[in-house]
Amino acid sequence: MKSFGTARLVLLLLAILLAPPPPQTSVELRVTSVDDGAAKLLEQALVQRLGARLLEDGYRVVPAGRAAGVRVWVHLEATGATIETRGATLRIETVPAGDPALVSLEIQQLATALVDEVEPGPAEPQPAVALELSGAPRDPELRERLQRGLLGRGFALTRQPKADDRRLCVAVADSGEARVHVVGGDRSCDDDSSAVQVPAGETVARGREILLAEVAAALDAVVPEPVPWQKSSTTIRPAVSVSESSQSRSVESSESSDPRALVFTVAAHGGLLARTGGPIDGLAGFGVRVGRRRGLGGAIDCIVVPSGAEGLRVVEAVPTAALDWRIGFAERGVVALGLFAGVHLHHYAQTGGARDTRVGASAGATVRLGWLGRRGALLFAGLRAGWSGGNWVHVYDTAVSWRRSDMVLGLEFGAGWDIPLRRGGRR
Numbered sequence: 146m147k148s149f150g151t152a153r154l155v156l157l158l159l160a161i162l163l164a165p166p167p168p169q170t171s172v173e174l175r176v177t178s179v180d181d182g183a184a185k186l187l188e189q190a191l192v193q194r195l196g197a198r199l200l201e202d203g204y205r206v207v208p209a210g211r212a213a214g215v216r217v218w219v220h221l222e223a224t225g226a227t228i229e230t231r232g233a234t235l236r237i238e239t240v241p242a243g244d245p246a247l248v249s250l251e252i253q254q255l256a257t258a259l260v261d262e263v264e265p266g267p268a269e270p271q272p273a274v275a276l277e278l279s280g281a282p283r284d285p286e287l288r289e290r291l292q293r294g295l296l297g298r299g300f301a302l303t304r305q306p307k308a309d310d311r312r313l314c315v316a317v318a319d320s321g322e323a324r325v326h327v328v329g330g331d332r333s334c335d336d337d338s339s340a341v342q343v344p345a346g347e348t349v350a351r352g353r354e355i356l357l358a359e360v361a362a363a364l365d366a367v368v369p370e371p372v373p374w375q376k377s378s379t380t381i382r383p384a385v386s387v388s389e390s391s392q393s394r395s396v397e398s399s400e401s402s403d404p405r406a407l408v409f410t411v412a413a414h415g416g417l418l419a420r421t422g423g424p425i426d427g428l429a430g431f432g433v434r435v436g437r438r439r440g441l442g443g444a445i446d447c448i449v450v451p452s453g454a455e456g457l458r459v460v461e462a463v464p465t466a467a468l469d470w471r472i473g474f475a476e477r478g479v480v481a482l483g484l485f486a487g488v489h490l491h492h493y494a495q496t497g498g499a500r501d502t503r504v505g506a507s508a509g510a511t512v513r514l515g516w517l518g519r520r521g522a523l524l525f526a527g528l529r530a531g532w533s534g535g536n537w538v539h540v541y542d543t544a545v546s547w548r549r550s551d552m553v554l555g556l557e558f559g560a561g562w563d564i565p566l567r568r569g570g571r572r
Contacts, residue, residue: 169305170265171205173213174296178221187245188221193289195219195253196296200304202257205273206292207301214265217256226252230259233266235476274364275306277334280317287317287353294357300364306330311367313360314340321345321352327363407566410434410442412523414559418450423549426452430557438517438563439473446485448555454547456496457539463489463507477518481525483511489534495541505534509553521563529555 174196178188195217196206207213215232226240226248236259240251274295278288292302306312310330317323326340343359345352412432419425428450436442447464465487472480489507494500509531516524532551539547 169203169205169303170215170260171207171211171213171268171271171301172199172260173207173209173211173216174199175209175216175218176221177218179223187249189293190249191219191221191252192296193286193293194249195256196292196302197289198253198257199260200292200302202260203305204260205301205303206296207271207273208296208299211299211301212268212271214268215260215263217260219252219256228252228256228259230256230263231266233264236263271301273301273303273306273310273330275303275310275312275330276315277312278315278317279334280319280323287356290353291315291357291360295361295364298361300361311364313364315356315360316340317356323356323359325356325360325363327367406438407436408438408521408563409566410436410444410523410561410563412525412559412561414525414557416555416557418448418553418555420549420554421552423547424452424454426450428555428557430559432561434469435566436469437471439471439479442469442471443467444469444483452547454539454541456498456541457493457547459491459493459539459547461489461491461534463487463533465507467511469511477516479515479517481511481513481515481527483513485509485511485529485531491534491537493539495539503535503537505551507531507533509533511557513557517563521565523561523563524559525561526558527556529553529557 174192176188176191176195178185199206204215215230218229218231220227220229223242225242228238228240230236238255238259240248240255242248276288276291276295278291295302303310308329308331312328312330312332312334314326314328314334315323316334322345323343324340325343326334328334341359341363343356410433412434413430414432415427415429417425418428428448430446430448432444432446434442434444436444444467445464446467447462450461450463452459452461465485467483467485469481469483472482474480486506486508489505491503491505492501493503509529511527511529513525513527515526518524531553533553534549534551536551537549538545541547
């Protein structure tokens with residue numbers, strides 16, 4: 146019995162040792178910021194340091210827009226930073242503003258912890274590049290800068306390459322010259338002596354640009370173009386420069402998914418309006434709003450309510466100003482809670498008789514449940530309730546033909562569009 150238990154233990158150990166390693170989780174890294182000096186410097190540092198930290202932890206880091214099991218988006222503003230980590234599950238955390246070094250460290254720690262916590266979503270594996278650097282005495286940060294440049298040109302990165310991956314070998318001499326060649330991910334840099342000689346630049350920065358261009362050209366020759374995150378048959382070519390790639394990514398993200406982005410909204414709606422003691426009439430309205438995609442906003446809205454009775458025609462208009470707060474739920478849902486105040490215009494015309502316009506005050510609250518599309522489309526339904534106008538009565542042939550109290554309840558259905566306001570602060 147004892148030998149049988151030992152044999153089972155040995156077989157279990159062999160199974161563990163011979164089993165293929167678990168697939169590396171791919172992480173899409175996206176860092177954006179407002180156009181502020183401190184935030185911009187912090188953004189550039191985070192792309193390097195957070196990417197390096199994820200690689201050290203065993204993840205595959207892919208550029209923004211590529212297929213990934215986990216998507217990490219860090220957005221920096223003057224008031225702090227928002228970290229959104231999305232896989233099969235979603236986590237969003239904020240970091241308040243403070244000393245840039247401390248904020249950077251807290252973002253790195255929090256982002257890597259969130260990547261560990263969220264459950265990765267499904268993602269097709271794609272080839273990655275492992276950077277093996279030797280020498281580089283003139284530029285101790287060369288590894289991080291090369292990794293950032295490769296991400297900007299559309300290459301996924303890893304520290305644990307497999308046979309389908311590529312190993313990028315860069316050897317930098319004391320003079321600043323470098324030798325570059327690419328081998329299979331399961332091979333050593335010593336396996337291939339053929340290398341491209343890269344001359345040193347007149348400055349460290351210029352030499353770095355030349356080296357980055359050469360390593361990108363060497364990889365372009367052997368690495369398949371990455372698969373875009375959208376399910377389409379087209380491919381995305383590596384970006385021409387880091388700045389262009391960053392700009393396109395940040396514009397796309399701020400227009401489609403930044404919950405704190407400023408938007409201008411136009412919307413039209415219709416429905417029913419009822420008052421106690423009076424008829425139920427149809428309503429039509431139009432409004433504009435400026436505010437956060439999710440958050441505080443201000444709006445101007447006007448509804449028009451036609452009504453009538455025997456010998457009487459009534460048209461009411463209620464222009465109001467409003468404040469609302471959008472609360473997001475799920476991925477695309479939004480609840481908008483609003484308060485409005487304005488005037489109530491009651492215009493009437495009697496057949497063969499008087500016509501006049503009465504003016505009253507209007508105030509109340511609205512609750513709207515909506516859906517925000519990826520491109521800004523907005524669909525919503527809601528209720529409005531409050532006090533509007535006066536207790537107006539019309540008489541026809543000595544009898545009351547039309548009356549309404551001042552308590553109002555409306556049901557609305559509408560559609561609109563969120564138009565991003567491209568502030569100077571966004572890249």
